[in-house]
Amino acid sequence: MEKDNTKLITSFVDGELKDQSEIDYTKNLIDNEKDLSFDYSTQAIIKSIVSEKLKMQPVPDKIKDKIAGKINPSGKFFHHFFRG
Amino acid sequence: MNNKVELHPEFEKKAFPSMEVLYNFALRMTSDKKDAVKLLKETYAKAFWFFPHLDERISVPDWLFRIIRNTFISDYTKKNEEESKIKYEEAEKFYLQIKSSNPDLNKFETEINSKLTEDKLSEILSNLPDDLRLVIVLCDIHKMNYEETADFVDVPLGTVISRLIKARKIIFTELYKIYGKR
Numbered sequence: 001m002e003k004d005n006t007k008l009i010t011s012f013v014d015g016e017l018k019d020q021s022e023i024d025y026t027k028n029l030i031d032n033e034k035d036l037s038f039d040y041s042t043q044a045i046i047k048s049i050v051s052e053k054l055k056m057q058p059v060p061d062k063i064k065d066k067i068a069g070k071i072n073p074s075g076k077f078f079h080h081f082f083r084g
Numbered sequence: 085m086n087n088k089v090e091l092h093p094e095f096e097k098k099a100f101p102s103m104e105v106l107y108n109f110a111l112r113m114t115s116d117k118k119d120a121v122k123l124l125k126e127t128y129a130k131a132f133w134f135f136p137h138l139d140e141r142i143s144v145p146d147w148l149f150r151i152i153r154n155t156f157i158s159d160y161t162k163k164n165e166e167e168s169k170i171k172y173e174e175a176e177k178f179y180l181q182i183k184s185s186n187p188d189l190n191k192f193e194t195e196i197n198s199k200l201t202e203d204k205l206s207e208i209l210s211n212l213p214d215d216l217r218l219v220i221v222l223c224d225i226h227k228m229n230y231e232e233t234a235d236f237v238d239v240p241l242g243t244v245i246s247r248l249i250k251a252r253k254i255i256f257t258e259l260y261k262i263y264g265k266r
Contacts, residue, residue: 064103
C-alpha cells in the first residue's frame with residue numbers, strides 16, 4: 001500500500017492525476033503522513049531542479065552546418081556509414 | 085523521388101526542425117558533447133537513408149526520436165543490470181537514513197538552487213543507470229507525459245513511475261552528499 005501511495009505522490013508531482021478525488025486523497029496523504037510528505041518534497045525538489053538547471057540548448061550553427069553539409073549521398077559521410 | 089539528391093530539400097524541410105530536440109536528447113543521454121554530435125549525425129544519416137521508404141502517415145519527429153533512441157541503445161549503453169541494481173540499493177539505503185534524520189529540506193533546496201551548477205547536475209545525471217536516466221530526460225527535460233514516455237520507452241506506465249522514483253532518489257542522495265550537510 002505504501003508503495004502504491006508513493007506512486008500516487010509521484011503522479012501528483014508530475015501533474016498526472018486527473019481525478020479530483022485522487023488529487024484530494026494524495027494531498028491529504030502529503031499533509032498527514034510524515035514519510036510520504038518527505039517523499040513528496042524530495043521528488044518535487046528534484047523535478048524542479050532538473051527542469052530549471054538542464055534547459056534545452058540550441059544546436060550550435062557549426063553542428064547544424066556540419067549535418068546539413070554532410071547529408072549528401074555522394075559525400076564521405078554516407079560513404080563512411082553505409083559503404084565504408 | 086527515389087533519387088536521394090532530389091529528396092534532400094524535402095528531407096531537410098521535414099527532419100531539420102527536430103534537430104534541437106534530438107540534440108538535447110543526445111546531449112543528456114551521452115553526457116558528452118562529442119558523443120552527442122556523433123549520435124546526432126548517425127541519426128540523421130540513418131534517417132536520410134530510410135527517408136524514401138517512410139510511410140507518409142508516420143510523424144517525422146516521432147520517427148526521428150525513435151531512430152535516435154535505438155541508435156543510443158545499440159551503440160552507447162554501457163552499464164549492465166547488476167551495476168545499476170547496486171547503485172540504486174545504495175541510494176535507497178542512504179535515502180532512508182536521510183529521511184529518518186528529519187533534515188531541513190527548505191535549507192537544502194535553497195542551497196542547491198544557489199550553488200548547484202548545470203555541469204555538476206549533468207555529471208550526476210550521467211551516473212544514473214541508462215534506463216533511469218532515460219525517463220528523467222523524457223519527463224523532466226523533454227516534458228513528455230507518462231503515456232508518451234511509456235510508449236517511447238516501450239514499458240508499462242507503472243514502470244515509468246517506478247523508474248522516476250528510483251532516479252529521483254539517486255539524484256537526491258547524490259546532491260545531499262554535497263549540499264545536505266553544510
